[in-house]
Amino acid sequence: MARSKYIIAVDIGGTNTKLGMVSTNGRILRTTSFPTCRRRGDVIDRVIKEAYGLVNSTHIRKRDILGIGMGVAGPTDHSRGLIHHFVNVPGWRNTPLARIVRSRTKLPTFIDNDVNVMTIGELYFGAGRGAKNMICLTLGTGVGGGVVIDGRLHRGSNLVAGEIGHMPINVVGRKCNCGGIGCMEMYVGNKYIVENALRRLKGKKNSLILKLIGGDRRKLTPEVLAIAARRGDKTANAVWADTGLHLGVAIAASVSLINPERVVIGGGVAGAGEVLFKHIRKAVENRTMKEHRHGLRIVRAKLGSKAGLVGAMQLVKLSLKERME
Amino acid sequence: MARSKYIIAVDIGGTNTKLGMVSTNGRILRTTSFPTCRRRGDVIDRVIKEAYGLVNSTHIRKRDILGIGMGVAGPTDHSRGLIHHFVNVPGWRNTPLARIVRSRTKLPTFIDNDVNVMTIGELYFGAGRGAKNMICLTLGTGVGGGVVIDGRLHRGSNLVAGEIGHMPINVVGRKCNCGGIGCMEMYVGNKYIVENALRRLKGKKNSLILKLIGGDRRKLTPEVLAIAARRGDKTANAVWADTGLHLGVAIAASVSLINPERVVIGGGVAGAGEVLFKHIRKAVENRTMKEHRHGLRIVRAKLGSKAGLVGAMQLVKLSLKERME
Incomplete structure (x- = not known):
């Protein structure tokens, strides 16, 4: 042997x-x-x-x-x-x-x-196994991305393919650090998730979210929002609905262009699990053609x-x- | 021989x-x-x-x-x-x-x-010659698209890749016939270009555009708008600015994801030429990273x-x- x-x-x-x-x-x-x-x-x-x-x-x-x-x-x-x-x-x-x-x-x-x-890791040993065409996202401070075409990592003409976080999702939108306008990560980066929650919490003194952080708004994190959403908190769910919608628009655009059979999403924020993924799937369903969705799976990364x-x-x-x- | x-x-x-x-x-x-x-x-x-x-x-x-x-x-x-x-x-x-x-x-x-x-035609015999990674668009009633990856046409997992016209460019947008929301072609299809012009012409009786069509608004076409824009008509130029912006957002998204070195645009509406292309290039420049734009050329299809x-x-x-x- x-x-x-x-x-x-x-x-x-x-x-x-x-x-x-x-x-x-x-x-x-x-x-x-x-x-x-x-x-x-x-x-x-x-x-x-x-x-x-x-x-x-x-x-x-x-x-x-x-x-x-x-x-x-x-x-x-x-x-x-x-x-x-x-x-x-x-x-x-x-x-x-x-x-x-x-x-x-x-x-x-x-x-x-x-x-x-x-x-590459997810493609060969994780949630992407067996996929020919795949998009991979990693959610955190920003949003990173990788593209697999015909079973191989696609690097692009200048080796900078896969910038899903910098795909614009609105014609008129927020100015991004990269110089762009309306970049997706300006809506779903860690910081924006927390800001969205703080905005929605204004005037809501009895929120489960506030209980979980002992009233200290500086302790608010995506993890706390995930726990609250899983326990049925409406404010937390609304934050994840926004996040899933914005992610879903960029994923729908990627799916329409590349027609992958798998979308793998990892990184800290993906840890929210179904409270986030159900909104991503709904947004993609509402923004892609039937022909593109056939056989398409949007799943969580496996390798952590x-x-x-x-x-x-x-x-x-x-x-x-x-x-x- | x-x-x-x-x-x-x-x-x-x-x-x-x-x-x-x-x-x-x-x-x-x-x-x-x-x-x-x-x-x-x-x-x-x-x-x-x-x-x-x-x-x-x-x-x-x-x-x-x-x-x-x-x-x-x-x-x-x-x-x-x-x-x-x-x-x-x-x-x-x-x-x-x-x-x-x-x-x-x-x-x-x-x-x-x-x-x-x-x-395939443009890649081997037209404006795409020599490109390794390329996006091709054809503008008309709708917007069709093709994707070339590493010198080969990319067909996708269900053979439906390249639907650039159905990439969403707004989170909240117009409902498309395909079932989607905010699809790019809902902003730049022939019909929408003409509608935009008619809206902008309201109350403008001395417009060059109206002179060109003898005052008969039913004769308004993208071709007429291209002639008017070339002669310096501000209304026509504003219509092409909108069209270029909307095309540019979807192209910028595609460029961020795939990192091609060439974008080839054909079809009737592309006949407008520079009055359209200058706005497309500007929109892409404002919405992509420097690393993605290096060596990128956005050109008109050659084979007609x-x-x-x-x-x-x-x-x-x-x-x-x-x-x-």
């Missing part, structure tokens, strides 16, 4: 960096993590130190390790292994991260942005916080395969 | 059906056409008769004819050669058109909807009325090639 092969997966987030030793069939053997420090050199040194630590503690032989895969919270150039810039952390502009790590570890190294990595590691492993497998073609 | 090969191209429109003998390098040798009759059987009989007529009049030997390609104004199943239904003409539901024509001519026959055929025949020829070439893979 062939010996198992492994990949060192790295998930560099704005707050924490995670590493995992992942088998090529998607099993995570061991993980470790550290707070993402401010200095670029420190982050890279620490990643390499932790990677060697994983090799030593799992007793995997170096010849059974196929490479290193890294997902990064920021725009990257996958083909050249570059980080364009790193969300909220200065000093990373145009870092040739793949080359640096490759030269220090002598292992094939590939990077991509975190949403593409999550999309593991998506970054499993996806980074799969990124290496796919990149090595492409290289051999 | 290898002998030239030919394909019989057919463009079945709601009003007229065109046929052409087209060489595999895109040259149209000879064409013929007839009014698309009401009865399905009559249309098919006539197509076959005219096809034999083309063969006889061009003296091309049957062994040099590789097949028949047909573009149809209505939803089709390319893979099974089916017409789902035919725009405005009853009696075509689920017609196995490719099989019928193949069995009567003994030639490999392939069909697709007219917008996909136009997209030939797109249907040249595209149907290329459809056969591609389908035969796929079959051999």
Whole structure:
């Protein structure tokens, strides 16, 4: 029997960096993590130190390790292994991260942005399994997206495809930080969900939402709104109806254009579950043709916080395969 | 030197059906056409008769004819050669058109909807040449669309991708015939352009537009509005600004999702030219990120009325090639 092969997966987030030793069939053997420090050199040194630590503690032989895969919270150039810039952390502009790590570890190294990595993870090991055409969204401070066409991640002509959060959903709309107008994430980002709830809570002193946060409006989060909605709170439900509607309009537009069979939605806000998903599905149903909805499933992401590691492993497998073609 | 090969191209429109003998390098040798009759059987009989007529009049030997390609104004199943239904003409539901024509001519026959055929034509012989990722729009009564991903027409999971005209551009919007809400074509279809102009003309008795149509508002068309705008008429320009804005919002959404390098726009309304295109470009510029606009070109389709025949020829070439893979 062939010996198992492994990949060192790295998930560099704005707050924490995670590493995992992942088998090529998607099993995570061991993980470790550290707070993402401010200095670029420190982050890279620490990643390499932790990677060697994983090799030593799992007793995997170096010849059974196929490479290193890294997902990064920021725009990257996958083909050249570059980080364009790193969300909220200065000093990373145009870092040739793949080359640096490759030269220090002598292992094939590939990077991509975190949403593409999550999309690949869900496609091969999560809620996207078996899908030929798929859209993947991740909901949080902003809205990230990935597009799968004919079973492959679609990166686009400038490697920036999948910006579902920046699809305009209104002709006249809010001005977005990206420079756009009416971008979807201006209606459904964490901050806007909370703002919408606070607006709707004005004058409502007996709301279940307020009880859950002990009357302290600064403690209001999407998680609290999800609990309240599940218990039947009308204000919370109205907030999720708005959120689902706005997400649904951009998803309907994507479905009309690409005709996928699967829409996978992850990220913190997706944790609201059915109280959000029922409104998304309704909005999409009201805004797409029957022919587009046939066989279409809108589902929650499955891998959760593991998506970054499993996806980074799969990124290496796919990149090595492409290289051999 | 290898002998030239030919394909019989057919463009079945709601009003007229065109046929052409087209060489595999895109040259149209000879064409013929007839009014698309009401009865399905009559249309098919006539197509076959005219096809034999083309063969006889061009003296091309049957062994040099590789097949028949047909573009149809209505939803089709390319893979099974089916017409789902035919725009405005009853009696075509689920017609196995490719099989019928193949069995009567003994030639490999392939069909697709007219917008996909136009997209393939522009991609290989028109304004889309060299593009890897492209969006194609055709403007008329409604708005059709085609999507090219990595150099290939993207058909989608149910073969209904590319419905750019049915992408919602407003959360709260006009109800569309398709069942949707705020569909882009509800703002830019021929009829809506004229309605917008009539609304803006109220109380304006000295408008250049009215002079051009001798005061008869029933004669108002997009063509007249294009002439007026080119001569500096402010009302006409305002109508094109609205049209460009609404088209631009859906194009911006498509660009953010797919990241193409080319947007090709054809169909009657595109004939307005710069008076429309400058507003489309501005709307897209205001609603996309710099990274998406780098290298992006929004251009007019090149093949005009030939797109249907040249595209149907290329459809056969591609389908035969796929079959051999």
